[in-house]
Amino acid sequence: MLPGFKLTLGFTLFYLGLIVLIPLAAVFWKTTTLTWPQFWQTITMPTAMASYRLTFGASFLAALVNVIFGLIVAWVLVRYEFFGKKIVDALVDLPFALPTAVAGITLAALYSKTGWIGQLLEPLGIKAANTQLGIFIALTFIGLPFIVRTVQPILEDLDPELEEAASSLGANRWQVFWRVVLPMLTPALLTGFALAFARALGEYGSVIFIAGNIPMKTQITPVIIMGELDMFDYGKATAIAVVMLVVSFVLLLTINVLQWWTNRYNTNNLA
Amino acid sequence: MTPAATTFHTPHNIVHRHTTSEPPAVRRALIGVALVFLSLFLFLPLVFVFTQAFAKGIGFYFETLRDPNAWSAIKLTLLAAAIAVPLNCVFGVCAAWAIAKFDFPGKNILLTLIDLPFSVSPVIAGLIYVLVFGAQGWLGLYLNADNPHFPWLQNWLNDHNFKIIFAVPGIVLATIFVTFPFVARELIPLMQAQGRSEEEAARVLGASGWQTFWRVTLPNIKWGLIYGVILCNARAMGEFGAVSVVSGKIRGQTNTIPLHIEALYDDYNFTGAFAVASLLAFLALITLGLKTWVEHKNAALNEIEISK
Numbered sequence: 001m002l003p004g005f006k007l008t009l010g011f012t013l014f015y016l017g018l019i020v021l022i023p024l025a026a027v028f029w030k031t032t033t034l035t036w037p038q039f040w041q042t043i044t045m046p047t048a049m050a051s052y053r054l055t056f057g058a059s060f061l062a063a064l065v066n067v068i069f070g071l072i073v074a075w076v077l078v079r080y081e082f083f084g085k086k087i088v089d090a091l092v093d094l095p096f097a098l099p100t101a102v103a104g105i106t107l108a109a110l111y112s113k114t115g116w117i118g119q120l121l122e123p124l125g126i127k128a129a130n131t132q133l134g135i136f137i138a139l140t141f142i143g144l145p146f147i148v149r150t151v152q153p154i155l156e157d158l159d160p161e162l163e164e165a166a167s168s169l170g171a172n173r174w175q176v177f178w179r180v181v182l183p184m185l186t187p188a189l190l191t192g193f194a195l196a197f198a199r200a201l202g203e204y205g206s207v208i209f210i211a212g213n214i215p216m217k218t219q220i221t222p223v224i225i226m227g228e229l230d231m232f233d234y235g236k237a238t239a240i241a242v243v244m245l246v247v248s249f250v251l252l253l254t255i256n257v258l259q260w261w262t263n264r265y266n267t268n269n270l271a
Numbered sequence: 272m273t274p275a276a277t278t279f280h281t282p283h284n285i286v287h288r289h290t291t292s293e294p295p296a297v298r299r300a301l302i303g304v305a306l307v308f309l310s311l312f313l314f315l316p317l318v319f320v321f322t323q324a325f326a327k328g329i330g331f332y333f334e335t336l337r338d339p340n341a342w343s344a345i346k347l348t349l350l351a352a353a354i355a356v357p358l359n360c361v362f363g364v365c366a367a368w369a370i371a372k373f374d375f376p377g378k379n380i381l382l383t384l385i386d387l388p389f390s391v392s393p394v395i396a397g398l399i400y401v402l403v404f405g406a407q408g409w410l411g412l413y414l415n416a417d418n419p420h421f422p423w424l425q426n427w428l429n430d431h432n433f434k435i436i437f438a439v440p441g442i443v444l445a446t447i448f449v450t451f452p453f454v455a456r457e458l459i460p461l462m463q464a465q466g467r468s469e470e471e472a473a474r475v476l477g478a479s480g481w482q483t484f485w486r487v488t489l490p491n492i493k494w495g496l497i498y499g500v501i502l503c504n505a506r507a508m509g510e511f512g513a514v515s516v517v518s519g520k521i522r523g524q525t526n527t528i529p530l531h532i533e534a535l536y537d538d539y540n541f542t543g544a545f546a547v548a549s550l551l552a553f554l555a556l557i558t559l560g561l562k563t564w565v566e567h568k569n570a571a572l573n574e575i576e577i578s579k
Contacts, residue, residue, distance in 0.1 A: 002372050002470050003480035011367040012381070015362045018448055018449060020387055023399035026409050069308045076305040080298055088306070090563045094313050095564075096502075097555035099509025100393075102548040105536050106316045109323065109545075117311075162393035173293055203390025204512035205529070211288065211534065222366050222394040223514065229398065229516060234407055241395045252390045259531050 027245060051221040052243075054132060058220075059200035060141035063147075064195045070192060071185070072146025074115040077148070078155040092149070100205025105139050108209035130212030135220065137208045143196030151185055152193035154262070158184060187262040194258055198251040200258045202244065223253040311350065320439065320552045324544035335535075335546040340523045344531035344547075347439065351514075351527065352507040355446040360496070363454025367492075368484075371462035374445040382459070388451040392467055394447045396517025404435040404444075437519030449563060450506045454499035461495040462488075494569035505558040509551055 007215070031039060076082075077089050095103065111118045111128035120128060128134040158181065166176045204222040211218040219227075221244055228237035301520035325332055335341060366385060370378060370434070388396065403409045429432075435441045469491070489496075511529040518525045519545040522534060528551060 001469060001476065002483070004339065004368060004410060004484075008365040009373070009375070012369055013360075014364040015365075016384060019444075020384065021446070023403050024387070024391070026399055026402040029409065047424075048320065069305070071532055073305045073309065074300055076302050079292070082300055082302050085561075088309060090559050091313050091317075093559055094317065094555065097558045098317075098503050098509060099529050099551045099555070101511040101532050102320065102509070102551050102555075103316065104511075105532060105541075105548060106320050109541065110319055116315065141316075144312060165339070198390055202390075202395070204392065204394050209347060213498070222392050225392075225394050225398065226516070229401070232407075234402065234405070237398060238402065241392075241398055244392055244395060248390045248392070252386070254385070257526045 008207055008252060010214040021214070024245075026088045027238055027241055030234060031242050032238060036233050039234070040241050041235045042133040046222055047215050047219065048240055050216045051219050051224045054135065054218070055201055055221045058132060058135045059197050062136055062143050062200055066143045066147045066196050067189055067193050070144060071151055071189065073144075074148045074155055076149040077090075080179055091147050096145050100142070100203070101209075103141060104138065104209035107134070107141065107206065109227040111137065111210060117271075129210055130214065130218060132218055134210035134212075135207055135218060138210050139203060142203055142206050143200055146196040146199065147189065147192035148165040150195065150262070154185060154188040159183050187258060191255065191262050194251060194255045198248065200257065201247065201251075275290035300518055311344050316411060317552065317556075320549055323542060324549035326545070327480075327542045330547045335543045336550070340526065340534075341531060341547060343523045343527045344528045346443065347526070348508050348528045350439070351443050351446040352504055354443050354451050355507045356504050358447060358502060359450055360450070360454050360500060363458050363499060364492075364496070366379050366455045367458035367462045368488075370459050371465075372467045384453050385459075386453050388448050393449060393512025394508065394516060396513035397445050400441055400448070400517050401436055404441065406436070408436075436517055437521070438525060441517035442514050442525065445509050445517045446510055449513050450503045453506065453529075454496065457490055457495045457499035457502075461492055465491055494565055498565045501558055501565065502562050505554065509552060 033081055034042070053107050073092065077085065077092075088089065108129060109115050111121070111134055113122055113127075113129065117205075121128060126133070128137055136155075162180055163176050166180045167173070171179065172231075182216065202222060204218075204226075208223060211223070213219050221240065225237045225240050225244075228240070292298075327478075366381075372380065401408060401462075433440075435444070469487050470483050473487045475482075478486065509529060511533075514527055515533070517531055518527070518530055520526055520530055520534065522531075526534060528547060532544050532547050532551075535541075535547060
């Protein structure tokens with residue numbers, strides 16, 4: 001029998017409790033200092049409600065766009081050969097590696113009226129800086145790797161015999177993709193979507209610079225929490241944080257179920 | 272695929288080329304769409320950071336980096352990473368050892384709890400430490416000089432001017448929280464895949480627990496550990512939201528590199544902001560390079576990628 005079980009598990013639980021669980025419990029403890037009507041009034045105040053709609057809507061759309069383009073990027077990286085493919089493959093992780101504040105000021109400056117992209121959009125009447133479009137762009141940037149990196153390994157392990165069988169039975173290329181390949185990628189696409197969506201909901205640094213944070217228009221929920229904190233209203237900040245935490249935990253559970261589903265598909269294919 | 276299967280399929284190869292791949296026009300279109308999308312979202316921002324950083328010349332660039340507030344931010348960021356990364360490494364190794372080498376009830380719940388910090392918004396990660404250690408917080412009430420539950424502790428803290436929130440310890444704690452799962456989530460699947468037979472063999476041959484760990488386990492998990500450290504370090508040095516809640520943003524004292532970038536940007540010193548940002552963009556490129564290198568170095572890591 002190997003030694004060290006008590007020591008390592010003990011330290012794991014101690015450190016987990018100290019760094020994660022006890023501080024997180026403080027959120028729920030702080031909420032108890034509010035009465036139910038106060039709590040309800042805070043989480044349903046107009047600026048908060050507007051921020052939920054914006055945060056959910058923009059995160060959902062960004063994750064959806066990433067599903068489409070992420071699938072194309074993963075497909076191209078797995079199935080085709082082209083010049084610079086290895087560099088492109090490595091750079092897909094840039095949104096993971098680039099600090100959010102750097103991404104934030106970069107996107108804000110690129111899409112400002114005088115920026116490289118902003119000045120091209122200006123004549124078309126499209127404004128990205130200080131608008132909801134800008135928030136959507138920032139959330140698309142940070143969500144990109146999630147879909148590519150969940151779909152890529154599944155696509156690599158896909159058994160070519162299935163596609164061969166379908167085409168030898170008379171299916172054309174589009175039918176093979178739509179009826180054979182896509183159903184096998186669905187769990188991975190859903191997992192990637194959920195991961196990108198969850199990340200986008202809580203995102204702060206890459207959004208605030210391009211968003212302009214105009215109340216009722218371009219304030220995401222983390223900005224509402226930050227605003228309450230700046231006014232030292234910890235009760236209100238905590239109430240809205242509880243809403244976000246509950247949503248995050250539900251998403252975390254969903255992702256775990258989806259990942260189990262993805263892995264089941266994956267092991268089936270490997271077997 | 273087994274060699275037998277390959278030989279079996281060879282005669283049909285020509286037919287398959289036509290039916291299991293897309294026409295050249297479709298291929299080119301898809302590659303085009305992917306590259307345009309990635310150029311717009313990845314390459315262009317990256318090029319932009321470095322172009323803007325040097326917009327006022329190399330002299331201004333180094334002047335910005337030599338500024339005392341910039342230096343203080345760089346030192347604070349290095350300090351926070353130097354504490355957070357080793358602590359999370361020790362935690363990652365311990366957690367992986369307990370979870371991968373032993374069976375106990377509640378393992379799946381523990382795995383979910385370890386991943387928890389990834390699903391918490393950075394702003395909330397900062398908030399929870401304010402709620403614990405802040406002036407109106409859980410422990411803050413006991414550390415508050417106006418409300419002396421433990422007078423000796425207050426006196427000691429006041430004498431040493433020790434603060435957690437709006438000070439360096441809070442920044443370190445927030446950094447530890449947001450980078451908490453990185454090493455553990457690389458090592459757990461790796462050590463689970465490796466099993467415990469090698470360690471058990473070493474023990475039977477008379478090695479002590481520590482000898483087994485240093486000479487058998489550690490060489491086996493070396494690349495996974497390095498991979499986790501690279502990712503953990505990148506996040507530790509780049510964290511913005513969580514740190515900005517607990518820092519208080521005192522220039523030259525509690526600003527990290529990302530917070531210093533924000534301060535310069537808010538001053539409309541855009542070139543300065545991008546000059547400092549280029550340091551972190553460079554770190555991101557090094558991180559991607561090292562990550563790719565480690566992935567090539569150890570094919571076993573690909574197994575982890577799949578299981579994610």
